[in-house]
Amino acid sequence: MSAKLAALLAAALVGALAMPVAAQPEQQAAQAAPRRPSNDPREFLAQPPRPSSLKGAFSLVSIGDLLYSHPMVNHPNADFQRVVDLIRTGDVTIGNQEGVFIDLNGFKGEGYGNGLLWGEGALARDMKSLGVDMVSVANNHSTDFGAVGLLDTRRLLDAAGLVHSGGGQTLQEARAPGILRTPKGSVALISTASTFKPNAGANDRLGDVPARAGISTLRLRKTNFVNREQLAALRKLATDRATPREPAPAADATDVVFGEQTYRLSEKSGVSYDMELYDHAALLKSVRDSKAQSDLVVFTIHAHESTTGMDDDTPPPPDFLIKLFRDCVDAGADVIMGGGPHSLRGIEIYKGKPIFYGLGVFFIKGEIKVLQETALRVFPDSTGRAPPPRPAERSVRAGGNPASWYDGIVAITDFENGKPVAVRLFPLDVGNTYDTARRGNPHLADPTTAQRILSDLQRNSAPFGTTIEIQGSVGVIRIP
Numbered sequence: 001m002s003a004k005l006a007a008l009l010a011a012a013l014v015g016a017l018a019m020p021v022a023a024q025p026e027q028q029a030a031q032a033a034p035r036r037p038s039n040d041p042r043e044f045l046a047q048p049p050r051p052s053s054l055k056g057a058f059s060l061v062s063i064g065d066l067l068y069s070h071p072m073v074n075h076p077n078a079d080f081q082r083v084v085d086l087i088r089t090g091d092v093t094i095g096n097q098e099g100v101f102i103d104l105n106g107f108k109g110e111g112y113g114n115g116l117l118w119g120e121g122a123l124a125r126d127m128k129s130l131g132v133d134m135v136s137v138a139n140n141h142s143t144d145f146g147a148v149g150l151l152d153t154r155r156l157l158d159a160a161g162l163v164h165s166g167g168g169q170t171l172q173e174a175r176a177p178g179i180l181r182t183p184k185g186s187v188a189l190i191s192t193a194s195t196f197k198p199n200a201g202a203n204d205r206l207g208d209v210p211a212r213a214g215i216s217t218l219r220l221r222k223t224n225f226v227n228r229e230q231l232a233a234l235r236k237l238a239t240d241r242a243t244p245r246e247p248a249p250a251a252d253a254t255d256v257v258f259g260e261q262t263y264r265l266s267e268k269s270g271v272s273y274d275m276e277l278y279d280h281a282a283l284l285k286s287v288r289d290s291k292a293q294s295d296l297v298v299f300t301i302h303a304h305e306s307t308t309g310m311d312d313d314t315p316p317p318p319d320f321l322i323k324l325f326r327d328c329v330d331a332g333a334d335v336i337m338g339g340g341p342h343s344l345r346g347i348e349i350y351k352g353k354p355i356f357y358g359l360g361v362f363f364i365k366g367e368i369k370v371l372q373e374t375a376l377r378v379f380p381d382s383t384g385r386a387p388p389p390r391p392a393e394r395s396v397r398a399g400g401n402p403a404s405w406y407d408g409i410v411a412i413t414d415f416e417n418g419k420p421v422a423v424r425l426f427p428l429d430v431g432n433t434y435d436t437a438r439r440g441n442p443h444l445a446d447p448t449t450a451q452r453i454l455s456d457l458q459r460n461s462a463p464f465g466t467t468i469e470i471q472g473s474v475g476v477i478r479i480p
Helices: 003-018 025-032 078-087 123-130 146-160 171-175 228-240 277-293 319-331 447-464
Strands: 057-068 092-097 116-119 134-136 163-165 178-182 185-193 220-226 255-258 261-265 270-275 296-302 335-339 347-350 353-356 361-365 367-369 407-416 419-429 469-471 474-478
Touching: 057 078, 057 296, 057 335, 078 407, 092 185, 092 296, 092 335, 123 146, 134 185, 134 296, 146 163, 163 178, 163 185, 171 277, 185 277, 220 228, 228 255, 228 261, 270 277, 270 319, 277 296, 277 319, 296 319, 319 335, 319 347, 319 353, 347 447, 353 407, 353 419, 407 447, 419 447, 447 469, 447 474
Parallel strands: 057 092, 057 361, 092 134, 134 163, 185 296, 220 261, 296 335, 335 353
Antiparallel strands: 057 407, 116 367, 178 185, 220 270, 255 261, 347 353, 407 419, 419 474, 469 474
16 A cells, blocks of 8 residues: 555544534434523522622612602602602612503503503603612513513613613513612612513523513412311312312322412411522522622512412511522622512511511502403392492592501611611601592601601511611611
């Protein structure tokens, strides 16, 4: 064999060895499948978070739900303007933007649900003028006008210079922080909702299924606690109505699923909630990642869930919120802002970080629009005819709102070089009156009302070991 021929054969052999081997079918399937995110929240709690790196004195103003429909910044009432002056005193002010604001005349989307919370398109600029810097857009009214309404609202917020989080074209975008740069450091806001309407959640692309716009959601599984007698009745009912798709529970079952609800034998009453692990882990990852790129992290959630299972003004927070909020602090959050049920809840100082379990409302004067399917709906009464019309309501909902919905606070957390040192609590009277000019507008509470609100906060915060000093009409929490 000639040297030239030998060289050609050697080159061919090397080329054959270098050719890729065809992947087996199972390998091809694994390569084509989308990479799944973590479903283990502990992954993001294994290491202590980076401490806050804010510089010097800094104050963060936390307010409740911005639930209103028409511009307010130029309202002539002096008592209201004093509240505006107060929320402008901080370095950064954060609230929950409840619902959407759109121009209905030119709107290209649709309405969804029984009650559509609506606001004028000018509200983004109004919030900015009031002194609000950052807002959550994740709540149970975020998609009242569908994904189009949510995205239109986000564009208006961007145009007004308001930083926002909690919504987006994809789930990755909805879970990403909104970041505000200040002279003393950057503030990241992460927002989600555990109470939301069907199909409100944003989705990333999965395989060949495209992404969907919406909000960041935390899915929950509720378990109802019942006694032995109640469980026996439910077990019998589930057995009597069993089908091949919903088989009867075991005779000694202590958990019974009936009507898509889970009931568990317990010595206590109420409900418990389990967090969906992908959502729980993803939220902690967002907190951890945000701390790596910002100096202060704030986490907010809109959660109407309660210890009773009812959407009411129950002061104790549900079990999942306590776990979630502490996990978020352990992942790197510096301030936790809870909201949803429109009522104030207690305050915890966990590892030196303030957790507000419920900030109540700042405004509660939203305008509700209705669809035809809501407006034209009536069932016969006992006579078989339409019932007589009810008198016009003077309140947002039949029967009137709970009085607790009109107690609010402005909470100002003071920091020194990134460390929270104190929380100042300014009680608000949000106008529990049928006077439409006053109803739903925040005023600094008079001394008697302030004492009542602060005393309630003392009582509801005591289970967390929190001490609130009352100094005149202001509450103070000192953080060692």
